[in-house]
Amino acid sequence: GESVGLHLPTLSVQEGDNSIINCAYSNSASDYFIWYKQESGKGPQFIIDIRSNMDKRQGQRVTVLLNKTVKHLSLQIAATQPGDSAVYFCAEDLTGTASKLTFGTGTRLQVTL
Amino acid sequence: DAGVIQSPRHEVTEMGQEVTLRCKPISGHNSLFWYRQTMMRGLELLIYFNNNVPIDDSGMPEDRFSAKMPNASFSTLKIQPSEPRDSAVYFCASSLSGGADTQYFGPGTRLTVL
Numbered sequence: 257g258e259s260v261g262l263h264l265p266t267l268s269v270q271e272g273d274n275s276i277i278n279c280a281y282s283n284s285a286s287d288y289f290i291w292y293k294q295e296s297g298k299g300p301q302f303i304i305d306i307r308s309n310m311d312k313r314q315g316q317r318v319t320v321l322l323n324k325t326v327k328h329l330s331l332q333i334a335a336t337q338p339g340d341s342a343v344y345f346c347a348e349d350l351t352g353t354a355s356k357l358t359f360g361t362g363t364r365l366q367v368t369l
Numbered sequence: 370d371a372g373v374i375q376s377p378r379h380e381v382t383e384m385g386q387e388v389t390l391r392c393k394p395i396s397g398h399n400s401l402f403w404y405r406q407t408m409m410r411g412l413e414l415l416i417y418f419n420n421n422v423p424i425d426d427s428g429m430p431e432d433r434f435s436a437k438m439p440n441a442s443f444s445t446l447k448i449q450p451s452e453p454r455d456s457a458v459y460f461c462a463s464s465l466s467g468g469a470d471t472q473y474f475g476p477g478t479r480l481t482v483l
Contacts, residue, residue, distance in 0.1 A: 290469040299373075299460050299474025300412070345412065347469070354469035355400065356425060359412040 264343060266364040275333040279346030279360045284327060286348035290357070291320060291331045294343045303331070303344075307352070333365075341367045373475035375461050381481045387449040390478045393442055394463030402472070403436055403446050404460040412460075418444065419466065451482045 269275045281289065287308040292300035306313045306320045306329075313320050319332040329346050343364050347357040374393040382388055394401050403415040416426040421438045429436070433452070438444040448455055458479050464472035 288469075297476070299462070299477055301474070302469050302472060305469050347412075349469075353466055354464065354472050355402075355417050355419075355466075357412075357414055357469075361411050 264362050264364045266366060268366045268368060269336045270368050271336060271338060273336055275331075275336045275340070275365055277331045277333075277344050277363045277365065279329040279331075279363075281327050281329060281346065281348040281360070282358070283348060283350065284324075286350055286358075288349040288352045288354065289320070289322060289329050290347045290349070290354060291318075291329075292345045292347060292359075293340075294345065294362070296342075300345060305354075336365075336367050338367045338369065341365055373461055373463050373473055375459075375475040375478050377478060378476065379479045379481075381483065382451055383483050384452055385450045386482075387447065388451045388455075388480060388482075390446040390459050390461075390480070392444045392446070392461030392463075392475060394444070394461070395473055396442070398463035398465055398471075398473075399441070400464045400466055400472075401438060401444050402462040402464070403444070404462065404474075405457045406460060406477070407457045415446070448480075451480075453482045456480055456482050 290305040291303040294300045304315045304320050317334045321330045343362045345362045346360045349357050376391045401418045406412045415428045416436045417424050418438045436446045458477045460474050460477045462474040
C-alpha cells in the first residue's frame with residue numbers, strides 16, 4: 257500500500273465568514289489558471305478560471321486573484337457555507353485549454369457552524 | 370446527462386496482475402483525459418486524447434501503462450503488470466476543447482494493488 261504522504265494544509269472558517277485560499281504556482285510561462293473543488297469520494301469540480309492577462313475575476317460568491325509578479329493565486333469565497341467544505345486545488349496550464357494541467361497540493365477547507 | 374462514467378469504482382488486485390480501467394466520456398465531448406491522484410504526488414495528468422487520438426502521453430509513468438480510445442464514447446487505461454506503487458485513484462475527465470469550464474471529471478476508480 258501507500259506510505260504516509262503529505263498532510264494537506266487546513267483552513268478552518270466559521271460559517272458566514274469569508275475564506276481565502278492561497279496557491280503558489282511554479283511556471284512563469286503558465287497563462288491559464290483554474291481553481292477546483294474536490295469533495296470526499298468525488299472528482300475535482302471546476303470553480304473558476306483566470307487567464308494571465310487578468311488580475312481578478314469574479315464568479316458567484318468566488319473571486320480569483322492573480323499576482324504574476326510573485327506567481328501567486330488566491331481564491332476568495334464569500335459568506336462561506338457548510339457545503340463549501342472540501343479540498344481546493346489550483347492548477348496551471350501552458351496551453352490555454354486545460355489540456356496539460358499541473359495541480360497544486362491542495363488546501364482543505366473546514367467550515368464550522 | 371449522466372456525466373463521465375468510470376468503472377469499476379473500486380479495484381483490488383495482486384501485484385503482477387493486469388488491471389483495466391474504463392471510461393465513458395460525456396456525449397459530444399471531443400477531449401478525454403486520464404489523471405492519477407495519490408497522497409504523495411497529488412493529481413497528475415497521465416494522457417490526453419483529442420478526437421480519439423492520443424496527443425500527449427508524457428505523463429504515463431512507464432511502459433506498464435497504456436491507454437486506448439477506440440471510439441468517441443469509450444477509453445481504457447491498462448496497467449500490466451500492476452505494482453503496489455500503482456495504488457491510487459484514477460480519474461477520467463472529458464471536455465469540449467477550449468477551457469477548464471467544460472472539463473468534467475468522473476467519480477474515479479480507487480485501485481489497490483497488494
